[in-house]
Amino acid sequence: MSKQIEFFWEPGSSYTYLAATQIEKIATDCGATLAWKPFLLGKVFEARKTSLPAAIPAKAQYMFQDLARWAQVYQIPLAQPKVFPVHSLLASRTAIAAGHLGHAAKAAQAILGAYWGEGQDISQEAVLLAAFNKAGLDGAAILAKAQEPAVKDELRLNTEEAIRRGVFGAPTMFWGDAMFWGNDRLEMLKLALQGKIAA
Amino acid sequence: MSKQIEFFWEPGSSYTYLAATQIEKIATDCGATLAWKPFLLGKVFEARKTSLPAAIPAKAQYMFQDLARWAQVYQIPLAQPKVFPVHSLLASRTAIAAGHLGHAAKAAQAILGAYWGEGQDISQEAVLLAAFNKAGLDGAAILAKAQEPAVKDELRLNTEEAIRRGVFGAPTMFWGDAMFWGNDRLEMLKLALQGKIAA
Numbered sequence: 001m002s003k004q005i006e007f008f009w010e011p012g013s014s015y016t017y018l019a020a021t022q023i024e025k026i027a028t029d030c031g032a033t034l035a036w037k038p039f040l041l042g043k044v045f046e047a048r049k050t051s052l053p054a055a056i057p058a059k060a061q062y063m064f065q066d067l068a069r070w071a072q073v074y075q076i077p078l079a080q081p082k083v084f085p086v087h088s089l090l091a092s093r094t095a096i097a098a099g100h101l102g103h104a105a106k107a108a109q110a111i112l113g114a115y116w117g118e119g120q121d122i123s124q125e126a127v128l129l130a131a132f133n134k135a136g137l138d139g140a141a142i143l144a145k146a147q148e149p150a151v152k153d154e155l156r157l158n159t160e161e162a163i164r165r166g167v168f169g170a171p172t173m174f175w176g177d178a179m180f181w182g183n184d185r186l187e188m189l190k191l192a193l194q195g196k197i198a199a
Numbered sequence: 200m201s202k203q204i205e206f207f208w209e210p211g212s213s214y215t216y217l218a219a220t221q222i223e224k225i226a227t228d229c230g231a232t233l234a235w236k237p238f239l240l241g242k243v244f245e246a247r248k249t250s251l252p253a254a255i256p257a258k259a260q261y262m263f264q265d266l267a268r269w270a271q272v273y274q275i276p277l278a279q280p281k282v283f284p285v286h287s288l289l290a291s292r293t294a295i296a297a298g299h300l301g302h303a304a305k306a307a308q309a310i311l312g313a314y315w316g317e318g319q320d321i322s323q324e325a326v327l328l329a330a331f332n333k334a335g336l337d338g339a340a341i342l343a344k345a346q347e348p349a350v351k352d353e354l355r356l357n358t359e360e361a362i363r364r365g366v367f368g369a370p371t372m373f374w375g376d377a378m379f380w381g382n383d384r385l386e387m388l389k390l391a392l393q394g395k396i397a398a
Contacts, residue, residue: 048255056249058367062380069387072396168257179261184383188268197271 003032010041017116019183030193036104079119097145110135202231209240212369216315218382229392235303278318296344309334
């Protein structure tokens with residue numbers, strides 16, 4: 001089986017931010033290619049008749065503590081977003097658009113970093129523009145491309161694909177049919193890719 | 200801060216089974232003592248107005264796959280229980296009773312092993328009796344003690360304590376006020392106990 005990791009991700013997901021900071025190194029270490037697949041987690045929650053984990057107050061409180069621990073382990077910045085949950089449709093479309101321009105990884109890191117690393121409101125066009133430009137990308141070109149029907153369609157298709165393949169949260173990684181859910185399953189994905197466990 | 204791990208656990212929780220196979224070694228490695236605290240997860244779910252994770256079909260399917268991967272990593276047996284969810288009140292009471300007799304750890308491993316390692320119906324007195332006897336414990340004495348009011352009270356108090364302290368799932372580990380939820384946070388607990396991250 002050729003080694004490709006499909007990384008289904010959503011800008012509004014905190015654990016996606018954590019995982020995104022690690023996934024490129026994991027792919028490299030395991031000799032795998034990486035496909036960034038933005039999708040709409042809200043639509044998946046609707047399809048599964050569930051809601052975001054932070055909807056349980058005791059869990060929400062714990063989760064931010066947990067995120068702070070992971071941020072220490074990964075040595076990455078972590079902010080409390082100004083707006084949560086955030087309307088992530090435009091950000092997700094720009095992620096697809098950037099992919100079409102050959103910058104899927106850089107754009108993903110820029111979006112997730114702006115939201116979870118700096119706490120900015122990524123539902124705002126100006127915030128996305130600045131984040132892309134800061135990352136050395138052409139923000140204006142990405143935002144223009146994000147309005148193309150092919151980009152909008154791809155985001156919808158990714159979301160439908162996620163639902164069809166059993167996704168119920170983010171991030172979700174696939175290696176072939178083997179599904180791995182969550183930042184905390186990156187090690188398991190690695191063990192599988194390295195042939196140390198049956199996936 | 201003196202190093203004591205409080206291990207809040209529930210016989211019917213699969214990830215508790217996984218964690219229980221590791222927690223004694225972690226305590227030893229980190230120079231910590233270990234307090235086994237059986238509680239009723241169902242009552243916690245009621246208090247949090249939530250339900251067990253396996254209630255979402257896509258998640259339930261994934262979870263058994265995930266458990267099988269962990270069983271490979273830990274090299275432990277894993278069975279699909281005959282009865283799930285299981286009525287765990289008696290088993291939890293015997294766990295407390297065994298603790299009063301000085302055998303909290305052995306009893307926990309016997310109960311979790313019978314259910315998750317062998318798939319047996321641990322709501323049955325005969326199953327618990329056999330599991331304790333097989334583990335070298337006095338099953339009859341444990342079952343008799345499980346009927347004492349002090350034992351029943353302690354289980355209720357552990358459950359109330361769990362709710363008060365913010366528990367929403369199992370297993371949950373505490374080191375002082377620092378809470379760690381899930382088998383997949385054992386490494387994080389370890390990093391905290393070793394002073395490698397702020398808890």
